[in-house]
Amino acid sequence: MSEENTTTVIKEFVFVGLTSDPTLQLILFFVILAIYMTTLVENLGMIALIRATPRLQTPMYFFLSSLSFLDICYSSAFAPMALVNFIADKKSISLIGCAMQMYFSISLGSIECFLLAAMAYDRYVAICKPLLYPVLMSPRVCTFLVVGSYVLGLLHSLVHTVFTFRLSFCHSNKINHLYCDITALLSLSCSDIYINELLMFYVAGPVEATTILSVMVSYMYILTNIVRISSSAGRLKAFSTCTSHLTVVTIFHGAILILHFRPTSSNGPAFQDVSDKVLTVFYTIVIPLLNPLIYTVRNKEVKDALAGIQRKMYAKMIK
Template sequence: MKNNTLVTEFVLSGVSSNPKLQLPLILLCTLVYLVTLLGNIMIILLIGMTPGLQTPMYFFLMNLSFVDILYSSSITPNLIVNIFSENKVISIIACAIQMFLFIDLGSTEGMMLAAMAYDRYVAICKPLNYTVIMNKVTCIALVCSVYTAGCVNSLIHTCAAFSLPFCKSNHINHFYCDINPILRLSCKDTYINEALLFVVAGLIEVGSFLCIVISYIYILFTIFRIGSSTGRSKSFSTCISHFTCVALFYCPIFSMYLRPNSAYAVDQDWVVSVFYTVIIPMLNPMIYSLRNQDVKKALVQFNVNMIRCIWV
């Protein structure tokens, strides 16, 4: 320990060191980020301004879009700056803040998807009691619980990670401050941190995923008991958008984090990291806009109203 220098700042490796790729990557990331912002803001505005979308399902969707905006903003702008800049230094405080936001918003999104799955379960399996069960107080309580649990989860991991001494190196072999690359820089045993990652994060993510799976098992049994093919098709259509978002979110999450730190491989995980930090927040509003008839109708009506306002 006497021969080691304690780290006071980190250096991110970035996405690519090839100068020829800098401009295309900057343009691509900027375009994706702008589409993410516009798409999710549009979803929020549509739900907030359309009386027909004032239901629990769209209340959760509006919060999902809000989380996606913050989720993308915690990574993508810094990624764009780092691609352009030769100096990719980030202070320990800034790195800790980025890690906190990333873990907080990532876990919040997973739990928000679970809340949406529960909403679909009640709507399809208990339709007569839907308005009673999914009342305004219940919806607000669920959303507040999701935000609180995400914040507590992130606080535990961030405090545990940055309480470690960093003296091996200050080079993070990643394009943002993720927990696994940070732990690899510590000159102290990270067994407790890995255990926390498996227990706390695993409990939240796996628990949310199990809630989704159980909800969909009940939903499928209920749908198959519907005699009318039209009724089955209508029930399926209300779930397909949500199920697509779930699949896109949880597949990379499980492959990245529910494994030992010794199995971490940057070369294999770089593409996965870009997908779930940059691409997924852009895809969610597209999926709900293209697959949901109510959202499409509201979008058409919104455009008509905008044209009328401009014309007048």
């Protein structure tokens, strides 16, 4: 590569994408479009159901509606651009657009980490300190936990975005991913990325570790308390209030750990790249689709509220 090319400042990026096959791109377009639209309907429906049902006006469902709103934002930070790139001839994004996409993808993922930890704390208080629940989980405290999750997530993302886009990108403008992933961008930089690597290790790593640890500690106390309940029916009822959240946490953090901490594939870098992209689709689009389904299938109160709304709609239709 000539010196002139290596010193050219890149002002836009081009996504390599998942495949170059036009037929497969069209199929993926319709699949992801269907998933994205279903995600919007499910999560908007969950928010509307919680707001319309008086019995669901509790801290647990306040957090759940916050999670649904977050999942809408999270999938929207990725899906629209991915859909455009599946059918566009030029799969490009401006430098500013790339920075914004990276900022929102990191911030929303971080916010969900903190929010899931706050939901674990809510379940801990509900089961281990039921008499103090109205005080410890007052509307003011719940609002503080949600707002705090957003503040921490936005600040966390701001640090990575600022230090990433202060770099010079001159090796290539082709991002070997479906979106502006931080690791893919760092591989394109001709600047020293030592500080960025430190930030990923000492900032991003602790965010994941501390939120997972807080969830684990909460559930250790919850399980200890459940074991002490004398009746089997009481134990089952106490644990049933946690299964949906525990399932969501396992899927969400499991996807993060597999995506970022799994060993290098023995099938070569090409297979590794494809698997990274597939996992990214699962992490950013499929998980927001699954979350409301998990809470609906496993939660009797949500199913009862949904049945009540359906009965009211049916009654209005036959009048």
